[in-house]
Amino acid sequence: MIYFDYASTTPVRAEVLEAYEKILHTYYANADSLHQEGRKVHTLLEQSRANIAQLFHVRPSEILYASCASEANNYALKGFALANQNRGKHIITSCAEHSSIQSSARQLEEVFGFEVTYLPLHADGRVHLEDVKQALRKDTILVSIMLVNNETGCINPIEEIATYVHAHSRAVVHSDMVQGLGKMTLPLAAVDMATFSAHKIFGLKGSGILYHREHLRLLALISAGQQEGGLRGGTSNAPTEIVFAKTLRLALEEQEAHIAHVRELNAYARAQLQTVRDIEINSPAEALPFILNFSCLSIGSEIMLNALDARGICVSAQSTCNSRGKAISHVLLAMGKDQLRATHAVRLSFSHLSTRQEIDFFIRALKEIIDEYATR
Ligand SMILES: Cc1ncc(COP(=O)(O)O)c(C=O)c1O
Numbered sequence: 001m002i003y004f005d006y007a008s009t010t011p012v013r014a015e016v017l018e019a020y021e022k023i024l025h026t027y028y029a030n031a032d033s034l035h036q037e038g039r040k041v042h043t044l045l046e047q048s049r050a051n052i053a054q055l056f057h058v059r060p061s062e063i064l065y066a067s068c069a070s071e072a073n074n075y076a077l078k079g080f081a082l083a084n085q086n087r088g089k090h091i092i093t094s095c096a097e098h099s100s101i102q103s104s105a106r107q108l109e110e111v112f113g114f115e116v117t118y119l120p121l122h123a124d125g126r127v128h129l130e131d132v133k134q135a136l137r138k139d140t141i142l143v144s145i146m147l148v149n150n151e152t153g154c155i156n157p158i159e160e161i162a163t164y165v166h167a168h169s170r171a172v173v174h175s176d177m178v179q180g181l182g183k184m185t186l187p188l189a190a191v192d193m194a195t196f197s198a199h200k201i202f203g204l205k206g207s208g209i210l211y212h213r214e215h216l217r218l219l220a221l222i223s224a225g226q227q228e229g230g231l232r233g234g235t236s237n238a239p240t241e242i243v244f245a246k247t248l249r250l251a252l253e254e255q256e257a258h259i260a261h262v263r264e265l266n267a268y269a270r271a272q273l274q275t276v277r278d279i280e281i282n283s284p285a286e287a288l289p290f291i292l293n294f295s296c297l298s299i300g301s302e303i304m305l306n307a308l309d310a311r312g313i314c315v316s317a318q319s320t321c322n323s324r325g326k327a328i329s330h331v332l333l334a335m336g337k338d339q340l341r342a343t344h345a346v347r348l349s350f351s352h353l354s355t356r357q358e359i360d361f362f363i364r365a366l367k368e369i370i371d372e373y374a375t376r
Contacts, residue, residue, distance in 0.1 A: 007349030013202040023239040051245035069197035070100035072210035077104035079218040088139030121334040125154030148179035153291030162190040182251035203247030298374035
């Protein structure tokens, strides 16, 4: 099997799994129980929060554990907007965000009477500061723009956007940094909130984080007990949350080596793709090398994915969360690519585990599939 779908999810690394199993067996008490076993778990949980905060150069009280990045994005959008609607009801986001941002924004519009401006993408696959400037209003309370697009790897100018928004408004800036973590230097200091997911960095599924500046008011989306400062009730998923710190530390320690490996691999894959007929590369050269999006103009995404799958190669067409919808990439359309390219897209996503041999195998399979299925 060849796995080129690391942007969708990653396998758990052995060190994380080992730590998780140990904690699961030993520290099963409720982190909020007052007895000594509960206190031990609570201490580990808070130690993990402190370690995460240290790795991000923020305060422990600014780290909110969540069940996934989708949940953290819901907190950033709905949790923030609903708690701050007295200051204004306008939000700016982009048309290319993850479904957890898009659906939250829609819900704020349709159910809670907010107004949302969806910024376009440009041909470079990025949101441009000019558009943010135009959209910013007196009643804008939140600007949420992702750092790295999950379909193309395009990197948005978050620092530039946040600096402008902070200088010209009272709006808060959130960035979904899920696809950037462990893969680039993060502009975390520039933003007020940011979202992360453990399973994209060889950690556990069901584990996300929202970084939120201490002074920000958020509404509790799960009303229950005192957990997570009262913002997110329910018995803490302590073992999962405790190993986030280790997952993050390992990802950051190895970041430079991973980037170097994947950069080289991406260049190799691009060069090899140039030798295949009907292929147009959609990810610009400046995109994050971990994601490489292309279209095969003679074969639709679905047929291509199935044909690759039959040869033991795992790839995606678009965001995995939209994979059961219609096979058209709204991100590519938003970049100005035509309908053909948007319905014929394939997303390769790499990691430090990916190899040249895998690329070679993939390219051979791609050529065979095109010879067999091409419609032109
Ligand atoms: C950019 C982006 N944001 C958010 C998510 C959601 O992450 P999770 O699966 O942890 O909810 C994903 C996952 O595909 C993503 O790519």
